[in-house]
Amino acid sequence: MEFTKIQGAGNDFIIINNMKQQLPIEKLPLIAKKICTRKVSIGADGFMAIDFPEGQDADFKMRFYNSDGSLGEMCGNGARCIARYAYLNKIAGKKMTFETPAGIVVAEIEDGRLVRVKLNKPEVVKVNSDVEIDGVRYDCAYIELGNPGIPHAVVKYPGLKDIEVSKILDLGRKIRYYKDFPKGANVNFFEMVDDATAIVKTYERGVEDFTLACGTGSGSTAAALLLKGYVNTNKIKIVVPGGELFIEMKINNNSIDELFLIGDTNIIAIGQVIDEDLVM
Numbered sequence: 001m002e003f004t005k006i007q008g009a010g011n012d013f014i015i016i017n018n019m020k021q022q023l024p025i026e027k028l029p030l031i032a033k034k035i036c037t038r039k040v041s042i043g044a045d046g047f048m049a050i051d052f053p054e055g056q057d058a059d060f061k062m063r064f065y066n067s068d069g070s071l072g073e074m075c076g077n078g079a080r081c082i083a084r085y086a087y088l089n090k091i092a093g094k095k096m097t098f099e100t101p102a103g104i105v106v107a108e109i110e111d112g113r114l115v116r117v118k119l120n121k122p123e124v125v126k127v128n129s130d131v132e133i134d135g136v137r138y139d140c141a142y143i144e145l146g147n148p149g150i151p152h153a154v155v156k157y158p159g160l161k162d163i164e165v166s167k168i169l170d171l172g173r174k175i176r177y178y179k180d181f182p183k184g185a186n187v188n189f190f191e192m193v194d195d196a197t198a199i200v201k202t203y204e205r206g207v208e209d210f211t212l213a214c215g216t217g218s219g220s221t222a223a224a225l226l227l228k229g230y231v232n233t234n235k236i237k238i239v240v241p242g243g244e245l246f247i248e249m250k251i252n253n254n255s256i257d258e259l260f261l262i263g264d265t266n267i268i269a270i271g272q273v274i275d276e277d278l279v280m
Contacts, residue, residue, distance in 0.1 A: 001273040003035075003042070004085055008115075008265045010212025010242015011045050011077035015085045018049040019060070025051075033069030034278050041275060045204075045211055046075060048082050050091060053099050059092035061099040066206025073150045074102040076215020076261045077245075080115040083107035084265045102146030113266065119219045119259040120146030127227050131155070133174050141224035142181065145216050145259070152220035153178070153185040160191035161199050165210040165241075172203030172210065188217040192230060197237040198222075212242030215261045222247035223256050 001023070004015045014035055016023070023031070032047035049063040062082055064072040072078075079100070086092040087109050094109045106118040124144035131140045131153070139156040153175055157168070165172075168189065175187045187203040200221050202214035218238040225231045226249060238245045243264065250258035 032065035036067035154224035
């Protein structure tokens with residue numbers, strides 16, 4: 001199985017062209033779980049397959065699987081990486097659209113490794129959705145991007161810059177399964193650096209741990225910061241453990257009409273999976 005591994009802000013993904021390889025869709029979750037497992041295989045945060053689009057208005061279909069093999073609605077950094085892959089492999093031009101379970105995504109190769117993706121806009125927004133964990137109340141917003149939506153909790157956490165994620169791992173897990181979040185939630189802890197910059201550390205469902213970056217989490221955090229009045233600019237820098245991402249927003253009648261994720265991509269490896277334990 002031919003693959004390419006690409007990372008964006010520390011989020012790493014294994015990508016295949018399933019229009020060419022034509023692996024059975026029902027086997028993709030097992031393949032994802034196997035090859036995303038670090039130490040025993042290539043290892044990655046997620047696995048993506050490019051497939052034929054179902055409609056006429058898209059260049060391809062993006063199938064995204066978390067490292068545990070579960071199907072994801074969409075992944076912002078994954079979308080940036082798959083857009084770069086599609087452009088380099090002549091599947092799409094510099095400007096492209098592709099299908100995801102969360103809706104149509106528009107992407108653009110801006111300059112070399114820099115990729116801009118239009119994220120699904122917030123469809124569910126609860127700016128005041130505080131959570132109480134072990135007797136402590138946390139300032140929280142709940143946002144779902146797209147429909148069906150990708151659920152994100154955005155949690156204020158002073159001192160986040162200097163804290164090890166191991167110290168908040170249990171808290172992240174408890175908020176991820178919080179009773180008020182029917183789908184569970186990705187948990188984005190944030191701390192403001194200045195009026196246009198925030199530090200964000202994200203506990204991702206499906207990965208069930210902190211990752212070096214989360215694109216939709218960064219977009220949801222920026223949206224929450226703007227709607228809650230923490231920032232008053234439509235372009236925000238999000239500093240994640242894996243690097244920097246930029247979020248641009250277009251506002252209409254006090255709601256976010258458009259949400260863009262911009263950041264670097266890096267091709268790590270191109271090769272073949274020859275795992276003897278993996279039955280395709």
